[in-house]
Amino acid sequence: MIDAQGINKFFGANHVLRDCDLTVEGGEVVTLLGASGCGKTTLLRCIAGFETPDAGTLTLAGQDVTRLPPNQRDVGFVFQNYALFPHMSVEENVAYGLKARKAPADQIKREVADALDLVSLTDFARRFPNSLSGGQQQRVALARSLILQPKVLLMDEAFNALDAKLRGAMQVELRKIVKRVGITAVCVTHDQSEALTISDRIAVMAEGRIEQFAAPAQIYDNPTSAFVADFIGAANILTRDAAARFSHAAKTLNGNAALVIRPENVMLGGTPDDGVAGKVVFARLTGPAMEYEVALADGTVLRALVDRDGHVPLAVGADTQVAIRNPDACVALPGAA
Ligand SMILES: Nc1ncnc2c1ncn2[C@@H]1O[C@H](COP(=O)(O)OP(=O)(O)OP(=O)(O)O)[C@@H](O)[C@H]1O
Ligand SMILES: [Mg+2]
Structure with a gap:
């Protein structure tokens, strides 16, 4: 038309x-x-x-x-x-x-x-x-x-x-x-x-x-x-080096420069074997989910959206483990983050 x-x-x-x-x-x-x-x-x-x-x-x-x-x-x-x-x-x-x-x-x-x-x-x-x-x-x-x-x-x-x-x-x-x-x-x-x-x-x-x-x-x-x-929805856009910390997701990178991880694909809690250590720097209720910002040791801040069902809310300052729920849902980008 x-x-x-x-x-x-x-x-x-x-x-x-x-x-x-x-x-x-x-x-x-x-x-x-x-x-x-x-x-x-x-x-x-x-x-x-x-x-x-x-x-x-x-x-x-x-x-x-x-x-x-x-x-x-x-x-x-x-x-x-x-x-x-x-x-x-x-x-x-x-x-x-x-x-x-x-x-x-x-x-x-x-x-x-x-x-x-x-x-x-x-x-x-x-x-x-x-x-x-x-x-x-x-x-x-x-x-x-x-x-x-x-x-x-x-x-x-x-x-x-x-x-x-x-x-x-x-x-x-x-x-x-x-x-x-x-x-x-x-x-x-x-x-x-x-x-x-x-x-x-x-x-x-x-x-x-x-x-x-x-x-x-x-x-x-x-x-x-x-x-x-970044324009549609919220996105964590990690540089190759930051993404490499997440061993599962790193495979998705496949030589690309940046990795997009949606907040609902970021998992908190679990054991140190599962992920990367981080600290909660911001927490808020969005309605059906809790939204967090979690800082990793290198200063990278990830946003996480966690369903409230069965989730015990984390307070600002709490230590947690950060992992990628589904590496296949991450998107590798050739361009810089
Ligand atoms: N009649 C005009 N004469 C000169 N410059 C113009 C004219 N109309 C638009 N522009 C310029 O063209 C560019 C694009 O403008 P446009 O109005 O298409 O943007 P937009 O995406 O619709 O923005 P907004 O979301 O603010 O409405 C801007 O830099 C604007 O200043
Ligand atoms: Mg306009």
């Missing part, structure tokens, strides 16, 4: 997008994930047509749209601030695009009802935006875009204005809605848990490049760089 190849973009001397390739299948939800300033919005705006790449091509549903303006691309865009019309009711906001297209009144009525049902806002049809919560306004904005049945839905940090709890709920809701509709979507976020919730595939970006583009589990289990390992 979307095929972006070799996208480059400069703002003056600032090379903001570097050889970005992105292919998105029909019905797929893809997230652009990365730190502030890495180029996510710029890439999304290139897909929408608000920016023109300096090099590269963009195809939507087989049509080369690289030089087409946004209104000829059949994309829907949901902005961070929703951009609802304050003087229009919820149903008028949702109907707006169909009215502008001069759709027949009975069709508008039917499709507005369907769209409001889709986002669970049927009872709010006559309300005005300023009497809605942030999450409700967000759902109006979504309904307003979806009713036009664009080929592609683009969303830029659409949940930023919501508090943490509502934000999490809206992410789950969005995932369900877009899957129900079967629309192709590209979302931008700097929030890794949001990316994991809503995406079929995630493009992790850094400094204008797409570092890795893969399914969430693939990115989590097999990061291809230390940057990606």
Whole structure:
């Protein structure tokens, strides 16, 4: 559905997008994930047509749209601030695009009802935006875009204005809605848990490049760089020398420069034969698990996530043994830690 190849973009001397390739299948939800300033919005705006790449091509549903303006691309865009019309009711906001297209009144009525049902806002049809919560306004904005049945839905940090709890709920809701509709979507976020919730595939970006583009589990289990390992989930990234202390895991290294060990793969307790001596320097309850930081003799600090079931909590200052639960789950990286 979307095929972006070799996208480059400069703002003056600032090379903001570097050889970005992105292919998105029909019905797929893809997230652009990365730190502030890495180029996510710029890439999304290139897909929408608000920016023109300096090099590269963009195809939507087989049509080369690289030089087409946004209104000829059949994309829907949901902005961070929703951009609802304050003087229009919820149903008028949702109907707006169909009215502008001069759709027949009975069709508008039917499709507005369907769209409001889709986002669970049927009872709010006559309300005005300023009497809605942030999450409700967000759902109006979504309904307003979806009713036009664009080929592609683009969303830029659409949940930023919501508090943490509502934000999490809206992410789950969005995932369900877009899957129900079967629309192709590209979302931008700097929030890794949001990316994991809503995406079929995630493009992790850094400094204008797409570092890795893969399914969430693939990115989590097999990061291809230390940057990606560190950006998605928590990661212990050990240098070759530090990793060599863990005799089981050291085999996994196989001449590589660094080893990625997820905190849930770090085991505490056991006997000195099993692992390496360490001291707890930080402990906290995360809910279902205890999280620890454990310092080894050489100063290496490892993060460990230990299921609370049957675990006697360790206090800061306690001595313990650190071992790798499953060496096969560690990922060796050729680049430096
Ligand atoms: N219109 C513009 N003119 C000049 N420079 C720009 C323009 N838009 C973006 N930039 C620069 O391009 C780079 C990428 O910006 P972009 O907005 O794509 O980042 P982002 O990944 O979306 O960041 P954030 O998470 O903060 O929204 C930044 O260095 C930014 O300052
Ligand atoms: Mg942005």
